[in-house]
Amino acid sequence: MATSSSSSKGSRLISRMLPVAVKFWLQTQLDEIGDLTFEIQATDRQVLSGNIPGVSLSAQQAVYQGVCITDVTVQASDIQINIGQVLRGKPLRLKQAFPIEGQVAFDGNSLGTSSTESVLADGLLDFWQTLLAKEDVATEVAHHYGPDIAVFQDPQLAQYQSRMEILGTDLVLHLVRQGQSDLELRGWVDVEQGHMLRLTTARWCLPSGDQVQSEALSDFSWNLGKQTDLRSLTIQNDQLTCQCKIMVQP
Incomplete structure (x- = not known):
């Protein structure tokens, strides 16, 4: 060091x-x-x-x-x-408490590793639970993936992990059970009001390889908490970069 x-x-x-x-x-x-x-x-x-x-x-x-x-x-x-x-x-x-401002970057390998056992992994599962609890999203998932998909029998997602990857300028979120992706969501991420993330052009990636635009997620935003202050979030050159300000607590 x-x-x-x-x-x-x-x-x-x-x-x-x-x-x-x-x-x-x-x-x-x-x-x-x-x-x-x-x-x-x-x-x-x-x-x-x-x-x-x-x-x-x-x-x-x-x-x-x-x-x-x-x-x-x-x-x-x-x-x-x-x-x-x-x-x-x-x-x-x-x-x-004191403020920290700066830039944090993650490459594809870092995101993949962080998506298994970390506070990020816990946050991603919370994200999926929030999505699937929305009636219009659940209806859309049942339509595209089939009404008998296992996520509906496991609402707490106890048997699942979430994985994140970068493809081009898109962020891809996988909901994984027994090593296989049951659900796959792809899109561009925008920052709103410093603490809200919006997945724009959200698309379901189906087992057939087709991508289907999500109507249910057209206005969906994820609240990171008002203690978060994201200035920007960009994806390029296989790297996710965040400009942010946070408060470090004693």
Whole structure:
């Protein structure tokens, strides 16, 4: 793991102790992390008051709660820490929430890996449950896939996993049982109001290979929660990239 500390020259506090504490804190937040570079933007006086005005960070091949991230570049601001305890050798702790803004990218392999056991996998199953609970969507699924499809006998999707992949500029969502896709939904994803995702030009991909436009999903949006602030979401060059702002909680 490679790190770079603050550019504030002559600062023993920042250049020696604080980067070690920050690095250790990052390791406690992430399952895995590859190449890591960060810069602490603060003076000694600010740090001694427990205030860090900014931290810029970039990393590759990080894993957060099972989600594999290909590349991340972010800027954090207004960080309040327990500096007194850090100076006594205690772990770094946050005293209040702070914002992070930046870019997170996922390639096809990362999405495939993250879709099995992670917070993303749980979110995808919640997404499918929400879809299939809509009467017009269930009617459409029964029409295209047959009324006896197994999802109707397993409304909690206990026997299912969801898998995500990128095809061209489309996102493809699979609902998988026993290694086979029972349902496959494909479309372009738009961001609305920062916390809503809309799957536009949504199409059901049938076992025959045909793709059928979904009328039931023409106005469907997925609410990620108002704590989420997505600025943009793009798919190109086999990579999903998100520009976003989030609040990190203590």
